Amino acid sequence: HLLVDNALGLYIVADGMGGHLAGEIASQTATQTAASVIRQSLSEIDRVRAGEVKPETLTRLCEGAVEKASRDVYKLASTDPRYSGMGCTLTLLLTVGGVGIVAHVGDTRVYLLRGEELHQLSQDHTIAAELMRAGTLAPEDAASSPYAHVLSRAVGLHEAVQVDTLALDVVPGDRFLLCSDGCSN
Secondary structure, three states: EEEEEEOEEEEEEEEEOOOOOHHHHHHHHHHHHHHHHHHHHHHHHHHOOOOOOHHHHHHHHHHHHHHHHHHHHHHHHHOOOHHHEEEEEEEEEEEEEEEEEEEEEEOOOEEEEEOEEEEEEOOOOOOOHHHHHOOOHHHHHHHOOOOOOOOOOEEEOOOOOEEEEEEEEEOOOOEEEEEOOOOOO
């Protein structure tokens, strides 16, 4: 699922897992929930934009939005056997003035193109990526590993999920790319 809200500066990509129907429902639910949480906080976002509140507030907001999305997907999966084990990846970007906040779970990615340099801002949450970061799998072997696409973290598999967050300055000319593993691979 994809959400683009230019007026708010909110961008989300979510990639479902657990079978086609279940994955579609997981990614749709997660996207809608996360967007709803952020949209309910417009007054707080406006206060950050006006300089009345520190941008760290946005980091907590985005992290909470993804955590709520995980709870909602988990609860839905728990109530219907057809959706058992469903989940999704979710990468969210919220831009407010000169600040960008990334909240991320899974192997969907966010990149920043600044000038002529492309930077990957998110880390994949796959078993192969975790082994590579731990130093037990060589980077050149990660792509061909049987664990290259096995998620170590996903939205909705458990009621709680650990969310990676990143706050960064956004400067004129910055471009962001949010994409699923289908694009990044």
